[in-house]
Amino acid sequence: xxxxxxxxxxxxxxxxxxIFFAITPLIGAGANQWGTKVQEALDxxxxxGDPIDGEDLYDICAACHLPTAWGDPAGTFPQLAGQHAxxxxxxxxxIRAGNRDNxxxxxxxxxxxxxxxxxDVSAYIQTLEMNPNPITxxxxxxxxxxxxxxxxxxxxxxxxxxxxxxxxxxKLKTLEEQEFKTKADFMVKxxxxxxxxxxxxxxxxxxxxxxxxxxxxxGKKLYEKNCVECHGDHGQGSYKDYYPVxxxxxxxxxxxxxxxxxxxxxxxxxxxxVKQINGFSQLDMRSVVDYAGRFKMQEGDWKKIKVDDDDDF
Ligand code: HEC
Ligand code: HEC
Numbered sequence: 001x002x003x004x005x006x007x008x009x010x011x012x013x014x015x016x017x018x019i020f021f022a023i024t025p026l027i028g029a030g031a032n033q034w035g036t037k038v039q040e041a042l043d044x045x046x047x048x049g050d051p052i053d054g055e056d057l058y059d060i061c062a063a064c065h066l067p068t069a070w071g072d073p074a075g076t077f078p079q080l081a082g083q084h085a086x087x088x089x090x091x092x093x094x095i096r097a098g099n100r101d102n103x104x105x106x107x108x109x110x111x112x113x114x115x116x117x118x119x120d121v122s123a124y125i126q127t128l129e130m131n132p133n134p135i136t137x138x139x140x141x142x143x144x145x146x147x148x149x150x151x152x153x154x155x156x157x158x159x160x161x162x163x164x165x166x167x168x169x170x171k172l173k174t175l176e177e178q179e180f181k182t183k184a185d186f187m188v189k190x191x192x193x194x195x196x197x198x199x200x201x202x203x204x205x206x207x208x209x210x211x212x213x214x215x216x217x218x219g220k221k222l223y224e225k226n227c228v229e230c231h232g233d234h235g236q237g238s239y240k241d242y243y244p245v246x247x248x249x250x251x252x253x254x255x256x257x258x259x260x261x262x263x264x265x266x267x268x269x270x271x272x273x274v275k276q277i278n279g280f281s282q283l284d285m286r287s288v289v290d291y292a293g294r295f296k297m298q299e300g301d302w303k304k305i306k307v308d309d310d311d312d313f
Contacts, residue, residue, distance in 0.1 A: 041090050041094075047116055049124070054121045064105070072250075083244060085122045099268045100268040101266075130248050136293050144180070145206075157176075160206065190203075190206065230243045231243055234295040235297075248293065251290060
């Protein structure tokens with residue numbers, strides 16, 4: 001209640017801050033903010049978090065990340081359960097400081113009142129178990145025209161509509177969300193909907209968007225060559241170095257973040273990772289995160305941050 005009141009009093013200020021961030025998105029864009037330069041994060045890491053206070057704070061987070069902290073299956077909201085506390089603290093602090101764009105969460109992230117709150121909410125999240133049945137990728141051929149995925153690929157349905165024109169798009173829309181496990185089945189369906197001329201003209205654009213195939217063997221190869229060094233041999237990340245756990249994270253969230261890191265939209269990304277994945281194709285990207293998301297965390301992967309009152313837990 002207290003916090004809520006404090007929040008409503010701050011709304012005016014928040015609004016101005018919101019405008020500031022809305023109109024000055026380029027200020028921080030040049031400077032790469034990787035590393036934990038945000039003082040608040042450094043302070044929070046020194047504090048023993050209190051999961052009881054953290055649980056109260058988590059109420060506002062649960063609206064999006066869910067009470068389980070498993071996020072949503074479409075990957076709009078990431079799973080937070082199982083993430084290293086250092087990563088949680090760094091990411092929340094980066095979001096608060098405007099180093100990582102998250103307009104959806106920003107107004108809520110700034111309700112956190114400082115280092116102690118940051119430590120508390122992260123301590124609470126650490127008490128939550130990961131989703132035992134995480135949402136993985138297709139693990140093979142997959143052809144689907146999906147609007148849910150417009151965020152995660154440069155080839156959104158809106159782009160398809162512009163490319164193929166209204167008439168053809170209207171026919172294609174009847175396929176929305178239907179998944180085909182082979183390209184042949186997908187083509188049969190397309191042939192039944194479009195005239196031969198329409199198909200011929202738009203085939204490449206449609207396939208570019210609809211092809212969500214992943215190749216787990218390719219993913220394994222790419223992972224071992226390019227990711228182990230930082231994210232660990234089974235996606236466990238690193239508490240010490242702020243490398244996120246990617247094992248068990250929702251597939252579509254991973255795809256989106258990976259795309260954003262590659263194109264520089266996630267500004268707080270590690271520059272070495274950006275270099276590492278520079279030559280990746282869309283198939284490479286989907287395959288490597290489909291592979292990585294299937295890893296399971298193991299005993300000893302976590303270093304639990306010390307909490308004030310673990311006796312109460
Ligand atoms: C209005 C919805 C919303 C609320 C409320 C919200 N978040 Fe988020 N959060 C998001 C979205 C959306 C993302 C992913 C943004 C992206 O794709 O980059 C996110 C990302 C995160 C991340 C980064 C995860 C990662 O793997 O990098 C953390 C940590 C996080 N949220 C913690 C919190 C905490 C703690 C709270 C409560 C104080 C909270 N969020 C409240 C929407 C929300
Ligand atoms: C040089 C170390 C490094 C390498 C190599 C690297 N990463 Fe990362 N990765 C990071 C760091 C650090 C972050 C978090 C960046 C930040 O602070 O926002 C990250 C973030 C991510 C995220 C977003 C996670 C989240 O919760 O939001 C994904 C997905 C990811 N990496 C996948 C990969 C994959 C797959 C590879 C191999 C192809 C890879 N990374 C290679 C260091 C690395």
